[in-house]
Amino acid sequence: MLIAGIAGGTGSGKTTVVRKITEAFSASEVAVIPQDSYYRDNRSVPARLRHKINFDHPDSVEFSLLIQHLHELRRGNSIEMPVYSYLTCLRSEETVTVAPSRVVLVEGILILADAGLRDMLDIKVFIDADADDRLGRVIQRDTSERGRNVADVLQRYYETVKPSHLQFIEPSKRYADIILPGGGQNRAGIEALMAIMEKHL
Secondary structure, X not given: OEEEEEEEOOOOOHHHHHHHHHHHOOHHHEEEEEHHXXXXXXXXXXXXXXXXOOOOOHXXXXXXXXXXXXXXXXXXXXXXXXXEEOOXXXXXXXXXXXXXXXXXXXXXXXXXXOHHXXXXXXXXXXXXXXXXXXXXXXXXXXXXXOOOOHHHHHXXXXXXXXXXXXXXXXXXXXXXXXXXXXXXXXXXXXXXXXXXXHHHO
């Protein structure tokens, strides 16, 4: 089993890169584990305050559960991956069954910021993108998919997203084996990454 980590700032193009990698393999060969599924359940936080949580801080992610699940997959066991809602900031009662596969892609902004998780990754990739491009994608995504307005997105960006990116995410780039500039538009870089993965397998 190959476990590859795909990191990078919010809106950098991680999901696009992951999609292009999964398209290169058969569905049964690749499992995708989004970091977002492992955000902590926030039932103890009043509903009116949940959207003020800094989801770009490492403390917002239950890395211990994510690491445990990767160990289980490596042992050949299926896992029950949590389902997280950005609308309610809560975990669902339902889970998603993920079976072991040849390739496991762990994707998220903070996956290189946690030493224990880094130790689980066979290949560590950082998707690098211009800050203005990332902000544009964040505005488009959060307004269309997460029920937020532009003013709220911009306020959150300047209060938490940008400071956390500079404090936690950008510094984690030094742990990457591969830095992929241009995000999902870097066709040559993605093809080179897939060639490395094939060789590793």
